[in-house]
Amino acid sequence: MNFGFLIFPGLEELDLVGPWEMISFWSKHAAGPENCLMVAQSLAAVVCDKGMAINPHVAFSNCPPLDFLLVPGGQGTRREVDNPALVKFVADQAKHCRAVLSVCTGTFILHRAGLLTNRKATTHWASLERLRELGDVVVVEDRVVRDGRVWTSAGVSAGIDLALAFIEHMAGEKTAGRIQLGVEYYPSGRSYGMMHELAQAPVYVKSWGMREKSRRE
Amino acid sequence: MNFGFLIFPGLEELDLVGPWEMISFWSKHAAGPENCLMVAQSLAAVVCDKGMAINPHVAFSNCPPLDFLLVPGGQGTRREVDNPALVKFVADQAKHCRAVLSVCTGTFILHRAGLLTNRKATTHWASLERLRELGDVVVVEDRVVRDGRVWTSAGVSAGIDLALAFIEHMAGEKTAGRIQLGVEYYPSGRSYGMMHELAQAPVYVKSWGMREKSRRE
Numbered sequence: 001m002n003f004g005f006l007i008f009p010g011l012e013e014l015d016l017v018g019p020w021e022m023i024s025f026w027s028k029h030a031a032g033p034e035n036c037l038m039v040a041q042s043l044a045a046v047v048c049d050k051g052m053a054i055n056p057h058v059a060f061s062n063c064p065p066l067d068f069l070l071v072p073g074g075q076g077t078r079r080e081v082d083n084p085a086l087v088k089f090v091a092d093q094a095k096h097c098r099a100v101l102s103v104c105t106g107t108f109i110l111h112r113a114g115l116l117t118n119r120k121a122t123t124h125w126a127s128l129e130r131l132r133e134l135g136d137v138v139v140v141e142d143r144v145v146r147d148g149r150v151w152t153s154a155g156v157s158a159g160i161d162l163a164l165a166f167i168e169h170m171a172g173e174k175t176a177g178r179i180q181l182g183v184e185y186y187p188s189g190r191s192y193g194m195m196h197e198l199a200q201a202p203v204y205v206k207s208w209g210m211r212e213k214s215r216r217e
Numbered sequence: 218m219n220f221g222f223l224i225f226p227g228l229e230e231l232d233l234v235g236p237w238e239m240i241s242f243w244s245k246h247a248a249g250p251e252n253c254l255m256v257a258q259s260l261a262a263v264v265c266d267k268g269m270a271i272n273p274h275v276a277f278s279n280c281p282p283l284d285f286l287l288v289p290g291g292q293g294t295r296r297e298v299d300n301p302a303l304v305k306f307v308a309d310q311a312k313h314c315r316a317v318l319s320v321c322t323g324t325f326i327l328h329r330a331g332l333l334t335n336r337k338a339t340t341h342w343a344s345l346e347r348l349r350e351l352g353d354v355v356v357v358e359d360r361v362v363r364d365g366r367v368w369t370s371a372g373v374s375a376g377i378d379l380a381l382a383f384i385e386h387m388a389g390e391k392t393a394g395r396i397q398l399g400v401e402y403y404p405s406g407r408s409y410g411m412m413h414e415l416a417q418a419p420v421y422v423k424s425w426g427m428r429e430k431s432r433r434e
Contacts, residue, residue: 012238013234013238013241014234014235014238014400017230017231017235017238018231018234020230020231020267020269021229021230021267021374024267024268025267025279026231027267028267028326034319036267036268038269039310041432044279045272049301050237050238050241050244050245050253052234052237052255052271053255053272053274054269054270054271054272055262055271056269086389103265104401106380113380122329124401125401135359142268143403143405144405151323152311154401155399155400155401156238156400156401156402157238157377157397157400157401157402158401159402160307160374162423164407164409167394168409169223171286172292173409173410174409174412175253175409176409176410177409177411178410178412179406179409179411179412180410180412181413181415181418182372182373183231183372183373183374184321184341184371184373184374184375184422185374185404186340186363186408186413186421186422186425187374187377187378187402187404187406188360188362189395189404189406189428190381191403192381192385192391192394192395192396192397193390193391193393193394193395193397194394194395195391195394195395195397195398196398196403198398199262201398203402205403206400206407208403209403211358211406
């Protein structure tokens, strides 16, 4: 099994590395996909939005057929939706993928590759309106959204929860639990400055806040 | 202000990129440290534990004086504690740092650099006993531990919570809230397979589990 992670200039670092950690941990310690590969248009180093520079493992031209493909988001997606080579790569690979996943604004790349027509999907909270304006996506304000073999998630850190939900789906809850324990993903759940009460916060964040509030009382 | 992130072969990807995302987001969007730099012994690409390959921004020899230094963990730390050049780099920079932070088993590198004698600290749950055996560290089973200007965290994903707590300390709760909202860090808080009930789970994970249990009931 080959799990590909699409990389491109201006991707948001944690969008990529949250799921990369979970999936590659699954691969190494719990019989997940044999090969986890970062794939880019060429083999040149990819500079992410905040300046981390990654060397791809493979280029589009020598990428093996992927069983799974994950697309991160970030400011770079605004340019890459208009990159025909990248959009074609996603569309072509998706034909034989068992699942295609995106984090944050990676959703807009899946859309451009024709994978979201009349499907449920989500994105970073600040881009939900932009996703609705596309007109053919059923926008769901949840942290992780699955519609058949297409999985999307909310912004940046949500890719970690996306990956755990995906691992549970593929390999069962116990395996997902082993990964969660391995990476010690028992987050504090604190809301700094109660910023989750922002009017534009998605539905799931508002209910997350109410849950945390009741916990503190 | 210069915030350095130490990188070395075999580091655990999310140990590094969780805090990198938070700190560099702070830098770019909320007046955090001007320069976020990944620093390695040489400028050669650094291959992480799961295979991600990163190009350092600077080498030890041309690294500017750092105001802050973060050391990730990973299997590579088992070798790097015996790398005199790396340990000296950490010890030398620490002399003028306003804060030194570590994630997961990065704690063992801080210890070797002489930064943890009689200090409170933590590490990945599976290495807590090894930390106790050092004999001169006051081991605390919490997710984030601060002792003066030295901050340590539990395993892998805990670096995200470490970074938010650090940003709050440096710039206030509202700024930490802006970063949390920006990266949409409102995690699901689910425990897959109730693995947090493992006998060796640290104290904070057990209380996390009880909190989640009461929430579900």
